Every structure is written in structure tokens, then in C-alpha cells.
Amino acid sequence: MRHEQIETNSGLMLLLILVVISIGGLVEIVPLFYINETVEDVKGAVRPYTPLELRGRDIYIREGCYLCHSQQIRPFRDEWLRYGHYSLAAESQYDHPFQWGSKRTGPDLARVGNKYSNQWQVQHLNAPRSVVPQSIMPNYPWLLQTDLDYSDIVGRMRALRWTGVPYSVTQAEYDANVKIFGKATADLLDINQAQDTLLKQARDREFDSNPVRLTEMDALVAYLQVLGTMVDFTQYDEGYFTKFR
Amino acid sequence: MSDNTLNAKQKPGAVQTTGHSWDGDLQEYTNPLPRWWLWCFYGTVVFSILYWFVYPSWPMGKGWLKGYGTVDYTITDKATGKQLEKKDQPWNTRALLQEELGQAANDPKRKEMLAKVQAATPEQIVQNPQMMEFVRSVGKGLFGDNCAACHGQGGQGVVGLYPNLTDNDWLWGGSTARIQETLTLGRKGFMPAFGTVLKPDQLDDVAEYVLTLSNEAKPSEAVERGKALFQGQAGGCYACHGADGKGLAALGSANLTDKIWTIVDVSAQKTLQDKKTQITNFVAVGVNNTRVMPAWQNRLTPTDIKLLAVYVHQLSGAKQ
Numbered sequence: 001m002r003h004e005q006i007e008t009n010s011g012l013m014l015l016l017i018l019v020v021i022s023i024g025g026l027v028e029i030v031p032l033f034y035i036n037e038t039v040e041d042v043k044g045a046v047r048p049y050t051p052l053e054l055r056g057r058d059i060y061i062r063e064g065c066y067l068c069h070s071q072q073i074r075p076f077r078d079e080w081l082r083y084g085h086y087s088l089a090a091e092s093q094y095d096h097p098f099q100w101g102s103k104r105t106g107p108d109l110a111r112v113g114n115k116y117s118n119q120w121q122v123q124h125l126n127a128p129r130s131v132v133p134q135s136i137m138p139n140y141p142w143l144l145q146t147d148l149d150y151s152d153i154v155g156r157m158r159a160l161r162w163t164g165v166p167y168s169v170t171q172a173e174y175d176a177n178v179k180i181f182g183k184a185t186a187d188l189l190d191i192n193q194a195q196d197t198l199l200k201q202a203r204d205r206e207f208d209s210n211p212v213r214l215t216e217m218d219a220l221v222a223y224l225q226v227l228g229t230m231v232d233f234t235q236y237d238e239g240y241f242t243k244f245r
Numbered sequence: 246m247s248d249n250t251l252n253a254k255q256k257p258g259a260v261q262t263t264g265h266s267w268d269g270d271l272q273e274y275t276n277p278l279p280r281w282w283l284w285c286f287y288g289t290v291v292f293s294i295l296y297w298f299v300y301p302s303w304p305m306g307k308g309w310l311k312g313y314g315t316v317d318y319t320i321t322d323k324a325t326g327k328q329l330e331k332k333d334q335p336w337n338t339r340a341l342l343q344e345e346l347g348q349a350a351n352d353p354k355r356k357e358m359l360a361k362v363q364a365a366t367p368e369q370i371v372q373n374p375q376m377m378e379f380v381r382s383v384g385k386g387l388f389g390d391n392c393a394a395c396h397g398q399g400g401q402g403v404v405g406l407y408p409n410l411t412d413n414d415w416l417w418g419g420s421t422a423r424i425q426e427t428l429t430l431g432r433k434g435f436m437p438a439f440g441t442v443l444k445p446d447q448l449d450d451v452a453e454y455v456l457t458l459s460n461e462a463k464p465s466e467a468v469e470r471g472k473a474l475f476q477g478q479a480g481g482c483y484a485c486h487g488a489d490g491k492g493l494a495a496l497g498s499a500n501l502t503d504k505i506w507t508i509v510d511v512s513a514q515k516t517l518q519d520k521k522t523q524i525t526n527f528v529a530v531g532v533n534n535t536r537v538m539p540a541w542q543n544r545l546t547p548t549d550i551k552l553l554a555v556y557v558h559q560l561s562g563a564k565q
């Protein structure tokens with residue numbers, strides 16, 4: 001094909017440019033889908049988020065928390081000492097989109113779950129400087145004042161199910177979840193009971209210290225408290241996860 | 246006829262043009278690239294090929310080229326507790342981290358100190374200046390990463406929320422053994438809400454009595470009524486706070502006889518009435534799920550926890 005033919009035919013040039021610039025992406029990304037070891041085997045320890053946690057995650061994204069907080073602990077010694085075990089691909093396998101990030105104005109949150117009490121999380125989100133004087137994080141007072149809207153939780157879960165997250169609709173899917181995660185967890189992942197399980201989780205483990213109202217704070221704290229807690233690293237030998245890379 | 250696409254020093258035909266011409270007479274030279282630049286470019290090509298061989302690179306089928314680079318590291322086998330040497334593991338950042346962690350753990354000075362601390366009781370650590378120096382430097386980092394978010398960088402806490410660790414007042418006991426237990430298993434504070442049990446004026450009386458315990462209020466009739474409620478079955482406060490009001494470390498109940506207030510900020514109130522209101526309001530709602538110390542056993546090693554216990558014990562002046 002002659003140079004001149006391409007240069008004088010913008011449609012053809014556009015097409016060829018697209019082909020050329022997609023090569024890098026195809027070579028880097030596509031193999032990850034068929035290399036089995038990309039996602040580590042953690043024996044079903046990682047489950048999708050419950051309806052309440054899922055709403056919390058949506059609020060996390062809405063408030064732009066990811067702009068200052070990453071959720072990926074890298075395999076370096078300083079991060080190991082400060083944050084704990086490095087993040088696994090398996091731990092964010094149900095995250096769409098994942099929240100890895102690289103901007104750390106604040107600390108990494110990949111393992112913040114259960115590190116602080118619910119009350120600390122509430123206090124800190126409401127007024128960070130009341131507990132950490134040197135913090136530059138903004139206040140998020142409206143989380144405690146806004147009732148959680150969970151009317152569209154079924155739609156949100158269906159959308160994620162469409163991307164491959166194992167939320168169940170049919171009996172067969174539910175049974176498959178029981179096999180992998182056990183009955184208690186399978187119930188939490190059932191779209192048909194989503195509203196009930198959301199309300200139940202908020203009642204059972206009061207997250208925002210206000211049992212009367214179900215607020216956005218409840219959902220966000222529920223989400224933060226589960227981050228990085230699903231894999232029990234004491235069950236694995238040191239170095240077990242090196243073989244996946 | 247002069248050719249104005251050539252500059253004065255160049256002879257016609259000395260440099261080739263691209264062959265295009267725009268607007269009739271605009272042409273473009275194809276000057277050769279500077280030689281240094283060209284060699285740098287070839288250099289990067291050679292470098293990238295070497296890099297493919299040494300480090301993990303291309304995906305191949307269901308796997309990928311792992312490269313010839315290797316890492317050696319030693320791990321402790323969970324089942325047998327023996328040291329396992331992993332030789333010539335393919336290079337990757339996770340293996341590299343294992344190697345680094347191993348090197349750090351095997352650093353002679355650190356290894357020696359950690360072994361000492363592991364073997365020693367908290368009392369022995371406190372008495373050994375060398376071990377204490379180690380505890381202070383390691384403890385400071387651990388405290389900053391894990392405890393400071395609630396208790397503050399210096400351990401001063403936040404009145405009403407998180408206990409001050411620098412005074413000698415302890416809810417759950419201030420011996421190193423108790424602190425170690427608190428760190429390992431966490432704590433959950435609880436006090437029933439008396440708002441539904443006692444009437445508002447009864448709450449008022451109890452508050453006034455409580456204030457006499459720390460010499461904030463003077464004896465009066467109200468105090469006598471409050472005392473009867475505190476010490477009797479109606480209020481039953483004595484069951485947790487003790488008949489003397491000094492609290493029980495086993496239950497995490499506060500000492501009401503000193504001037505240190507962990508939940509209700511009495512010291513900050515100026516008038517007796519304000520102090521009483523603060524206490525009344527608190528006693529009415531109690532503590533439920535709002536004062537939780539997380540458990541650290543899944544996050545920190547037993548040695549780390551021992552180090553921290555000694556560090557925190559020192560913050561308070563190590564009197565208990």
C-alpha cells in the first residue's frame with residue numbers, strides 16, 4: 001500500500017491508527033484473561049459485597065475517596081510493615097471498577113477493615129481533625145444526615161451480575177453460591193432478598209451508632225470495615241502467593 | 246535560477262528531499278538522524294531484548310516467559326515450623342519482598358534483639374536498658390501506624406472518645422499483662438442506659454452523688470438520695486463501679502473517684518449544674534457499641550503486641 005493512499009484517505013488512516021495503538025493494550029491486557037494464575041486461588045474466601053456494603057462502595061466512589069486513597073498494598077517492605085500483606089488480585093476480583101489507584105494523599109485503605117472501631121470511622125468521616133489533628137481530609141457531615149437510598153439496590157446488583165459477579169437470581173445460581181460460600185453468605189448475595197438482607201445487616205451490626213436511622217454513613221462504614229478482611233493470611237505459608245507471579 | 250529550498254552552504258542534490266512538494270515549491274529534507282541519537286536508539290533495542298531474557302516478559306499460551314532472573318529466599322513452613330530454603334525462584338516482586346523480609350529478619354542486630362524480647366517477660370524488658378531502647382524505637386513506629394489514629398500520636402487520646410494512655414488511669418487495667426490482653430483481644434465497653442430505669446430527678450441525684458466521689462460536689466439531701474440509688478438495687482451502679490466507686494478493671498468500669506474523666510468531659514464544665522447535666526445525659530443513654538477497642542491478634546505478631554504493651558505501659562509512667 002502506498003504512502004500516498006493512506007495519507008489522502010482519512011478513513012483508512014483512522015482505521016490503521018486504531019490498529020497500531022491497540023497493539024500495546026492487546027498484548028498487555030488480553031493474556032491476563034486466559035492466564036489462569038492471574039487471580040490467585042484463595043479457596044472461595046473472597047465473596048462479593050453484600051447489598052449494604054455495595055451501597056457503601058457506591059458512596060465511596062460518589063464522594064471521590066479514590067482520588068486521595070488507593071486500595072492496593074504493593075509488595076514492598078515498607079508497605080508490608082505499615083499496611084500488612086500485599087493486595088492480591090483475588091481480593092478485588094469482584095470490584096467493578098477496581099479501586100487500586102496510585103494517588104496516596106491519604107493512606108492506603110486496602111486493609112482498613114476492622115482496624116478501627118465503627119465509632120472511629122463515623123467520627124473520622126464526620127470530622128477527621130477531631131481524631132487526627134494533622135489530617136487534611138475534608139469533613140463529610142452529610143453522610144450522617146442523609147438517609148440511605150436503597151430503592152435501586154436490585155438494579156445495581158443485576159448490573160454487576162451482568163459483568164460476572166456471582167449475585168444469584170435463579171435457584172441454580174443460589175445453590176452454586178451455597179456450595180462456594182456457604183448458606184449464610186449465599187443469602188447475602190441473593191438478589192431476590194437484597195432489600196431485606198440490606199436492612200438486616202444494618203440492624204444487626206449498627207454501624208453509625210444511630211439505631212433509629214439508616215444513613216449513608218451505615219453503608220460506607222460497612223464497606224470500609226470489610227476491606228481486606230476476607231482472606232485469612234494465617235492459613236497460607238509465607239511465599240505461597242509468590243508462585244502466582 | 247536559484248533553488249530557495251537549499252541553504253547557502255548546501256549544494257543542490259547534497260541532501261535528499263522527501264519527494265513531496267506542497268503549494269508548488271515547498272519541500273522537506275530527509276537529513277540523517279544525529280549519530281549519537283541513533284546509537285542510543287539501537288542501545289535501547291538491545292537493552293529491551295536483554296530485559297526480556299532476565300525478567301518476566303511475554304505472555305505465552307496459558308503462562309508467560311518467567312525470565313532467567315531468580316530470587317532465593319527462606320520461609321518458615323507453617324506445618325513443621327522449619328526453615329525452608331527456596332532456591333532459584335523465578336524473579337518477581339513478591340519473591341523479592343520475601344527475600345527482603347528474610348534479610349531484615351536475619352539482620353544480626355535485629356534478630357538478636359527480637360529473640361531477646363521474645364524470650365523476656367515484660368518486667369525483664371523494662372529493666373534492661375538495651376531492650377528498652379529497642380522497644381522505644383520499634384514501638385514508636387508500631388504505635389504510629391496502628392494506635393495513633395485513635396489515641397493520638399503521643400497517646401493523649403480524645404476525651405469522650407478514646408482513653409488517654411499517658412495518665413495512670415486505666416479502664417481495663419494498666420499492668421503490661423492486662424495491656425497485652427487488651428491489645429490481643431480488643432475490648433468492648435458497655436454501660437446500660439438508665440434513661441428508662443430511673444426518673445429524670447433520680448438521674449440528677451445519682452449525678453450529684455457521683456460528683457461527690459471526686460470532691461466536685463458537697464454532701465446534701467440530693468446526694469443522700471443519689472447514694473441510695475447508686476448503692477441500692479434501684480440503680481445498682483455499685484455492681485460495676487464498686488461500692489467505693491473505684492471501678493473494676495475486669496469489667497472496664499471507670500474509676501469515679503479521681504478527677505480523670507474518659508467519657509463525660511466534666512473537667513471542662515465550669516458550673517456544678519453543667520457538670521451534672523453532662524453526667525445525667527450520659528447515664529441516661531449509657532454505652533452500647535460505641536466504645537470498641539479493635540483486636541490486634543490478626544494484624545500484629547505476639548512479639549509486636551508485647552513490644553507495644555511495654556511501650557504503652559511506659560507512656561503512662563509504668564506505675565502499675
